Amino acid sequence: MFDFIPVCEPYLAGNEKKYVNDCLETGWISSTGKYVKAFEEQFARYCGVKYAVCVCNGTVALHLALIAMGIGKDDEVIIPDFTMIASAFSVCYAGAKPVFVDAEKETWNVDVSKIEEKITSRTKAIMPVSIFGHPCEMDTINALAKKYKLLVLEDAAESHGAEYKGKKTGNLADITAFSFFANKNVTTGEGGMVVTNDEALYKKTLYYKNLCFPLEGPRNYVHRNIGFNYRMTNIQAAIGLAQTEKADNYKVMRIRNAGIYQSRLKNIPGIILQQTQKDVVNVHWMNTIVIDELEYGHNRDELMEYLKTKNIETRLLFVGMHKQPSLEDYGCCMKGNYTVTEWLTKNGLYLPSASNLSEEKIQYICEQIMNFQKK
Numbered sequence: 401m402f403d404f405i406p407v408c409e410p411y412l413a414g415n416e417k418k419y420v421n422d423c424l425e426t427g428w429i430s431s432t433g434k435y436v437k438a439f440e441e442q443f444a445r446y447c448g449v450k451y452a453v454c455v456c457n458g459t460v461a462l463h464l465a466l467i468a469m470g471i472g473k474d475d476e477v478i479i480p481d482f483t484m485i486a487s488a489f490s491v492c493y494a495g496a497k498p499v500f501v502d503a504e505k506e507t508w509n510v511d512v513s514k515i516e517e518k519i520t521s522r523t524k525a526i527m528p529v530s531i532f533g534h535p536c537e538m539d540t541i542n543a544l545a546k547k548y549k550l551l552v553l554e555d556a557a558e559s560h561g562a563e564y565k566g567k568k569t570g571n572l573a574d575i576t577a578f579s580f581f582a583n584k585n586v587t588t589g590e591g592g593m594v595v596t597n598d599e600a601l602y603k604k605t606l607y608y609k610n611l612c613f614p615l616e617g618p619r620n621y622v623h624r625n626i627g628f629n630y631r632m633t634n635i636q637a638a639i640g641l642a643q644t645e646k647a648d649n650y651k652v653m654r655i656r657n658a659g660i661y662q663s664r665l666k667n668i669p670g671i672i673l674q675q676t677q678k679d680v681v682n683v684h685w686m687n688t689i690v691i692d693e694l695e696y697g698h699n700r701d702e703l704m705e706y707l708k709t710k711n712i713e714t715r716l717l718f719v720g721m722h723k724q725p726s727l728e729d730y731g732c733c734m735k736g737n738y739t740v741t742e743w744l745t746k747n748g749l750y751l752p753s754a755s756n757l758s759e760e761k762i763q764y765i766c767e768q769i770m771n772f773q774k775k
């Protein structure tokens with residue numbers, strides 16, 4: 401048996417230490433420092449986009465993108481019901497209302513066939529979330545946005561380097577937000593990035609990120625709008641630069657790990673995997689399975705308990721936005737049909753998914769899942 405196998409841990413195998421030590425030795429530890437610019441440039445190059453603005457986490461990256469898009473009071477933003485709570489909260493921070501759309505049964509992304517019925521005269525934007533590293537059906541989403549004159553903000557917190565029809569995340573929407581939390585494919589501990597090809601959105605992002613200090617002219621301490629301090633430190637950016645230099649390695653590792661999981665798990669009765677569509681590169685942020693209790697012979701909670709005794713950590717999946725008391729109190733519409741999200745929440749779990757997880761450990765995990773199945 402292996403020692404405790406966590407669901408995720410950061411993999412810091414490049415220049416992280418060297419760059420961070422450079423920050424400490426030179427005293428450049430605030431948000432002014434060469435690594436901030438270097439990280440933004442490297443990350444923009446990695447995504448193949450014109451502009452990148454780093455911020456202190458992924459949640460504020462979403463908020464800042466919404467503010468740059470001009471989203472505010474009385475506006476509605478369409479988001480997936482099955483997502484991390486930050487997608488919804490960021491819309492609330494902007495003073496707007498998140499409107500939920502159920503997940504789709506194969507990719508677990510937003511069901512694009514159910515978006516149009518949620519569009520009203522107040523709708524201003526659609527926020528697709530590339531769940532677990534799988535980009536959404538962006539052609540359909542962008543066509544709807546064009547038809548109804550909406551903006552598209554991709555929440556790509558889980559999908560650094562993912563591709564849709566040959567295009568990388570960052571190029572699939574008007575503006576895109578990334579997270580660099582410790583468990584994400586590229587990490588700075590805490591951190592985020594807003595990327596876009598639109599110069600006007602870029603300038604607004606820069607402006608609101610730094611307390612609405614004027615982007616040009618003298619610093620006269622006169623502020624025309626209410627801004628935010630969402631700056632990232634040079635130390636975080638130093639880690640981010642080192643991580644981005646190796647981002648393609650981490651991507652390959654996560655895809656390889658997912659492949660091993662899939663080949664071992666696909667023949668176990670009652671184990672359901674995320675289905676990757678043909679025209680995408682899924683970067684597999686989290687290896688997730690859904691349990692069909694009748695076929696597997698145990699329910700999800702029983703499997704999680706069993707894996708715990710084998711030193712394997714697992715986690716529950718997101719609870720749908722339509723079940724969040726905070727969002728109900730905020731005034732969101734909680735009614736509707738969210739059966740796919742509810743199915744995922746009830747029967748799904750994350751398996752260990754760190755980039756540097758060894759093949760032996762993945763095989764061990766899969767064997768335990770196989771052994772526990774009731775023949």
Ligand SMILES: *Cc1c(COP(=O)(O)O)cnc(C)c1O
Pocket residue numbers: 457458459460483484486487529555557558579580581590591592
């Ligand atoms: C992680 C995550 C976020 C939030 O990022 P933080 O950096 O933790 O604030 C937002 N959306 C999704 C889908 C995420 O997975």
